[in-house]
Amino acid sequence: DTNDYEGVMDFKGTWIRPLSPLYIYDNSYGEFVHIKERRTHLKGLMSADGSIVLPIEYQEGWPLYPAEGLFKVRDRSGLWGIMDAHLRMLIPHRYTELGALGEMGDSYYFYGVLRDGQVEIIDTAGHVVSMDSAIHFDSDNLPYLYPLVYVDGAWRLVDPTGKLLPQRYSEASNYWSSTLMSV
Secondary structure: OOOOOEEEEOOOOOEEEEEEOOEEEEEEEOOEEEEEEOOOOOEEEEEOOOOEEEEEEEOEEEEOOOOOOOEEEEOOOOOEEEEOOOOOEEEEEEEEEEEEEEEEOOEEEEEEEEOOOOEEEEEOOOOEEEEEOOEOOOOOOOOOOOOEEEEOOEEEEEOOOOOEOOOOEOOOEOOOOOOOOEO
16 A cells, blocks of 8 residues: 555455555465565465465565476575475475476486585475585586586586486587477
């Protein structure tokens, strides 16, 4: 409203969460809406009926694309963890970075960078399927294209189990296809 208060209402004009100076609502994801506390800037999630389903205690929380039903959340210490669709912690907050690694058929893999720089490769069930201290990112801190990984100055492929294949390539690309790579 004109006082900069925010609330949430449905398409019938019924208030789901009344106008309030305490919260900001942002970015809906399916059945969830981010709710942010103005004073602390901490975030949580609420359901379409207005109930808080994830406590307002996280710096950030996002769907872990491209897997359906997984969320990455960053706690007050700045570390990322993974939650399932029921908002249960699959992997506790331990990663300084967390993102998509590769897509092989119907399987998706994610990378999590630990505080010591080691990288864990994670499947959609939240299991660590591989660990590799050699994985790192380019100068722009960008990860790689699916399912390519840049390791110690060379490109390597991720197999369907999330493991790195031993072959090393000086150049690799899959811009033009999700199933074929040029190396």
